[in-house]
Amino acid sequence: MTAIAFLIGVLVLVIGLAVSIALHEIGHLLPAKLFGVRVGQYMIGFGPTLWSKRIGETEYGFKALPLGGFISMAGMFPPAPDDAEPGRKRSRFFATMVQDARDANAETLIAADDRVFYKLPVYKRIIVMLGGPVMNLVLAVVLFAIALSGIGVQAGTTTVASVSQCVIPASQQRDACTTGDPVAPAAAAGIQPGDRLVSIDGTPVETFADAAAIIQRSPGRQLSVVIDRDGSQQTVQFTPQSTDRAVTDDRGRAVTDASGAPEYETVGFAGLRAQEALVPQPLTTSFEATGQYIGTVAQIMSQLPVRIYDAAADTLTGQPRDANSPMSVVGAGRMAGEIAAVDAPILARVQQILALLAGLNVALFVFNLIPLLPLDGGHVVVALWDGIKRWLARMRGKVARPVDATKLVPVTFVVVVLLVGMGGVLFLADIFNPVQLL
Structure with a gap:
């Protein structure tokens, strides 16, 4: 199942990128047609054409290499001046490239009359070119x-998922309680899994992050906590205990000192763990x-x-x-x-x-x-x-x-x-x- 899920993820991304490229080119196509430019092709991909269909004056299709897309507009460049010397100060290789570009551009000018890109006012050309990005x-x-x-961000809700039975400093790097560990304040106050936090210290809390911020900055200070249990509100008190917590950066990675050891900070601890859910933003x-x-x-x-x-x-x-x-x-x-x-x-x-x-x-x-x-x-x-x-x-x-x-x-x-x-x-x-x- 993991392999199938992996392949589905890759397929979704490929389709998503194809749609993104197609819409990018539509961003060029629509203003170009709006401004009267003759568009010969609208293609997704490069190389040999796999499928195409002409609708009106424009050929729409897919090419073999799905690495981008393009639209072909008449007169993308102005005609080469009569005194142009493509070989001057250039290698033969580059001179040939310049001449080929001019020849390809000239082919679009023959039947295009004045419906050419280069004759558009500057602001219209900029609109056409910025349409894709x-x-x-x-x-x-x-x-x-x-x-x-629409879906939301994974975050802790105000509903309690579990309650720690004791206080274990993070620096001790263990999970099991021992007889010498103090009872966690939330457990001592009788808070149970399924309870929903309504307010702490008189401040309404909408997310678990709100609740955690109040608790962590209040070690040693008694807090009044309103909880909702089965639709009925009640008030309990607990005093967050001082404990150490690993310091993390904005990406959630542990911060270390010069010797490579983890850094810790002192915060208030109650022993609450939140239920995770997708919270719409x-x-x-x-x-x-x-x-x-x-x-x-x-x-x-x-x-x-x-x-x-x-x-x-x-x-x-x-x-x-x-x-x-x-x-x-x-x-x-x-x-x-x-x-x-x-x-x-x-x-x-x-x-x-x-x-x-x-x-x-x-x-x-x-x-x-x-x-x-x-x-x-x-x-x-x-x-x-x-x-x-x-x-x-x-x-x-x-x-x-x-x-x-x-x-x-x-x-x-x-x-x-x-x-x-x-x-x-x-x-x-x-x-x-x-x-x-x-």
Whole structure:
């Protein structure tokens, strides 16, 4: 069953990514058609065509390599100027690439008349190019909303799951009570599993975290606790005992001192353990989560070469990879499979996979905004430069030629080679040294 669950998780992620890519391209397609640009193809994947169907002037289909998608717009670039010299100051290899790009672009201009991309106003070109990343951003917010508000976050509720019978300091690293251990305050007060905490020290509690915060900061101080038992409220008193607790960071990992020993802090202890449940969060949480992911992904992208190197070095040396290491599709699929295979309620696993897909859509959003061709951000930069060039020409009473972006094909080639190389490194790292969930 574990293997089947793993495969289901991988399949769900693959389908989710395919839908994300399809919606990304729809984000380009819809404004392009709205602005009157002739769109020849809408394809998911690259390479040989597996299936396609022409609807109107556009061919829709799937290609063999599901590594992305594209739409083919007429006149993506302006016609090459008559005095263009593609071979000047370039190697023959790059000159051929530039000429091939110009020839391919010229084919779309023959029957397109004025329904071409390069003739659109700058702001419309930017809307078309940003449509894809924005679609991923919207999808991320929707997925986070379903995961966090529709399903909820695993958290402790105010219902008591169990009551400790004694106080055992965390530093003693044992579970069984001994005759010398003091009785836990909650047990001494008569609190039972199934009781629901209503308020502590006059403060209503909505989550177990609220209750725990009051108890932990009140060692040695008597607290009045209102509980609900079988629909009837009653009040009990207990005094949290001072005990030590391991210090953890924001990811729940133990903090250690210079010698590697765990660090401890003194807190109040009552001996209550909460029932876990999926607690729906406010809708605004989806926007907060998306914003946090954007910041995290942007930081990773800004250090991408270093992080790729670290992933390769950790794989070669056998060191575990950083939790925030970039991943390939293989790594994301493996993580989805592991989430699906863990021993947890189905809804909890669905919630985590949806959150993973939301995070991947944030990554697609940020990645495509990198201002380099062939990424969407590169096309935005070309459109902006074209607008600035025309504005400067008008200021001088002249007419500027459209920016000939085919000259940037060599740069595009280098970027693609680097991306393929980095993807290959991550592909191998995700196979031989995957990022661990815990």
